[in-house]
Amino acid sequence: MSFAELQVCAVEAADVTGGVCVVRCIGGVARNGQVYAAGELRTRLRGIERYGRAVGSLDAGHVAKAHLTGPVVALLARGQVLTCVPPTGHALADLEAWLATGPPLLEEPHPEQLRILGTFGMQNEELPDGVRLRWGRVALAAIDRSDRPEDRPYARAYLIQRFGPGEDGDPDRDPAALCRDVLARFELTPAQAAAQARVWRDLPRPAIRRLRRIKNLIRCTEPARPYLAATDPLAAAVDAWTAVRPGLP
The missing domain is CATH 2.40.30.10 (Translation factors)
Structure with missing residues (x-):
């Protein structure tokens, strides 16, 4: 198709x-x-x-x-x-069964198409919250099958922001897991990023893109940060990056 x-x-x-x-x-x-x-x-x-x-x-x-x-x-x-x-068409239940066990669909959806369907359902405020969460899991599964893994933190941040932390150990809505995932994507320390940000106009284009990517990803931690304990070292690490963010290009 x-x-x-x-x-x-x-x-x-x-x-x-x-x-x-x-x-x-x-x-x-x-x-x-x-x-x-x-x-x-x-x-x-x-x-x-x-x-x-x-x-x-x-x-x-x-x-x-x-x-x-x-x-x-x-x-x-x-x-x-x-x-x-x-x-x-592909009903939500059909997509869930396929994603869980891999049975063949009549026409397998393209990962990008599947991501769009899942994202639309996840953000559709006319649907019950339970259905929106199911669509969110479809969107995440599609991202895992695509060539855009950097989209995963954004989808997880949306789910936490709209529906709060997951119950029963739902890893997709685990605030700490989301923060760890985001920070693991940074090749720099907060101090290194801040130093580069001060002279970002003199940096090569790949370095500028890296700083902008970091700036965008830091925002994904915002919905999760209130759920971290004040004494958690992860909270301190998130706060350090949040303090750096305004200076990034």
């Missing part, structure tokens, strides 16, 4: 049978007949119109009118991203 994403620019018409949206293709190639996910809901792309003419596909970066099926169209909002899924 080809990967594709559509971002809603405007909903022009909608009723119980479907509607018309102005969309921008922001990834892959959208084609007539594809099924798109909006959270747990599904809609089919039944037609694409550009400059008043029907076309069969829409490439990334281009805008068109999308004719979509189903009442979900009336629920769409500006900026919402629709992700292409297999025609039968």
Whole structure:
């Protein structure tokens, strides 16, 4: 299955049978007949119109009118991203079973597509917290299967910020484990980072990127820090990095 994403620019018409949206293709190639996910809901792309003419596909970066099926169209909002899924879709329970045991799906989702689906479900405030947490675990599993492991601390920080520490030893919502993971990604000490930050304009580009990456990752510890004991050496290490952060480029 080809990967594709559509971002809603405007909903022009909608009723119980479907509607018309102005969309921008922001990834892959959208084609007539594809099924798109909006959270747990599904809609089919039944037609694409550009400059008043029907076309069969829409490439990334281009805008068109999308004719979509189903009442979900009336629920769409500006900026919402629709992700292409297999025609039968992948229910949350199916994805969880596949991630846990590895049984074959009819069409295995691409890791990036799976991450997008999981992240959308995790951040969807219309869903119950328990369901959002399940989607969060899907997002983390997708990150583990992708070439973007640096995204994992951000997803874990979001889960802790929104839902607090995990119960029953949930490692994905363990504040101390998150802080240790973040600090283990730094090649410098706080003192070294602070020294480089003072002359960052003179540094080579890779060193500047490293400092900016550190600056972004430090923020992932913010939701976890209140749960660390004041006497915990890990808390002192996090505080040392937090003090350095404002001076980083």
